[in-house]
Amino acid sequence: MQAVTRIAALAALALMAGCSSPTPCNTVRDCAAGERCANKQCQSIGSSPGALGDSCNTDQDCGAGLGCNPLAIGFPQGYCTANCATASCTAGVCTALSSGSSVCTVSCAADADCRQGYVCCPTASNTCLPPGACTPAACTRPVAASALPSAQVVSLGTRKVGDAVTFDVPPSTGSITILHQARIAGLQIAANGQTFDNSAVPQSLIKPDGTEAYHDPSGVASSADGGTDPSGLFAMFGGGQPSTAAFTIPNTTASLNAGLPAGTWKFVVNDYANECAGGGCDDGGTNADTYDVSVLLRPLPAGNNLDVNFYIVGTVNDNSGQPFTAASAANDPSAKRMVQTFTSIYNAASIHVRTVTFYDVSGAAQAEFGTNVSADASGPCDLLDQMFTLSGAHPANTINLFLVQSIRQSASGTQGGTVVGVDGSIPGPTTLSGTVHSGAAVSLADLFAGPAFCQAGMDLGSCGADRVAYIAAHETGHFLGMFHTTEMEGADFDPLTDTPRCPCIPCASASDQPKCGTSQATGQALVTAQRCATTSCGGGDNLMFWLLDDAVSLGKLSAMQSQVMRLNPAVQP
């Protein structure tokens, strides 16, 4: 009886809906999302053959010569269009999306000309696009293929945030890397009056036994010094990974010890904008972003071989006064010394630097990126990330290090200053070349400073080549998943228990200790390498300590640091 009543009620509602008069419209903007404006009336999908830019569910909903780009590839309520690679686009404009494809889009003069949920994008020749596809002009965000053998790559296709996906992990798997590469995704989110990168990260990663390996937000524990202590986590995500994101485990002591069980794993495709859609952010977020999703399964045993590419982006003269180029690098004493020192640092961690290749870049790339790049204007369309896409010219399973002259923090110029290195993300999108995070930048300003022929062991105080090598090794460590062992204030630590720590209390100076855990930049305490060179206050000599000290830094790496790096797919058998 109850069922009959419910059916009758639903039928009545359907009749009412059918009898209601259509909403009048002048443009499609007057209609609800997913409706069309035809004959001055809002109409549902299927009521008429869709014109260019109309909503759709399937190709059949679109008029002759058009197909449907569905929500699954980033177009809310579908988008009747033509593939510019295979069809003509006489009624609209061929628009290259930053992920690489080119679609026929409808022209507009203002947002009011576009459907609900779409914007008139000035950087795409004034055409209607989803907001996440409207990126700055000249911004490229390629979706790249992994250089791993296909048997180690699980391609899960284009997925929308919120999709739950599964993948099978075979026995003796050493590491899992979940890759999100934006098809259509916004660059930033707004929360608490600030903007943040719209990082992509699995919302929930479930192991075969049903327990959670990671959840975002992760709820990392507070440290006694006012920061965070992630050592108890099974997996750690560092953030700062918009557009192209890599999540590689194991990267903590807990996951190194436990290993990665074989069986079916599950995760939810996600980015911060999707979390914002749940409420609480200033911009409301969106659950429409789409990503190319894949999983890299790196088998045991851990690897030993690392291939490195150096891109010479900054212009500089060598010690003989000649321009430093890829051709001259092979026989240049300073470049050779840099490679030798870089190699020796990684040899100590059982990682053999197998090949080192220098590449020149075009004059245009030198002009754009070579003099100065901003380290904290690090959005996917900013200079730093766009520079990393140059690695697409030489696709391979390599670490890509970009040698520039100057790297500065703070685009505003009101604070911060020179830094000597910056990574694309922690970890990097390993085995992918040409993405916005496929590398790290290193200043070559010191390469030819100091003696032309550095002698004996590593000399960070006066041998410029050694200093550049150390920075390059440090940034490579970040790419391979290493965090700073201890941060500047002695409050934040890496997630490994065998790296020596240097907590603010008791390691900061007596006058600094009352400031431990304070917030203002002027008031923060400081843990220097010199203060972190004892048994109880350690790590100052570690490669991944936050600073380089001529007298203390030795480039040390712990057993767990070595293990995390050797399980990264970039370190090969």
Add this chain to the structure above:
Amino acid sequence: MTALLIAALLGAPRPPRARPAAPPADQQQAQLSDDEVREKAQAYLGAIDRSATAAQWKALGPRAAQVLEPIASDPQALPSKRAMAVDGLAAAAPDRAAALAGKLARDEKQPLVVRVAAVHAAGEALPPQSAVEELKPVLQGRHAGLRGVAAEVLSRHGGCSAVREQAAREKAARPAAWQRALSRCGD
């Protein structure tokens, strides 16, 4: 949701975190001994991928110049360290930086990284009219990349007319630095 999301965002290792407030900078300067000023300045000069902020340099006070000025001026010192010393000087002892920055920025024999830092320091430490005078030769100088850096700095420090003049002379396709500078100048 916001709290959770922000907690996650702040879970990243580098962004600043919410913590109790610290004493004002001038009180801290007085509290630091000369040795502590030296120790902290040397540590900031070793930063790898996270620079000391202007506020942190300021907290060391003008005494930091005793450490920073000799390094900034020393042609034998490593260029990246010299550049950081120039940055620090501009924040901690702007009077000292004002005397040095323009000279370093214009000197074509200086390493490029030092000149870049000096251009920024001139913008920070000099009054707008002086900054324009000091940096105009850089804006019109031989190094195209440095011209772009000078354009960006001057666009923030009252030098838009000089930026526009030079932009008109730039023949080759202008890098993004020029676009940012002109955009800031309202063009």
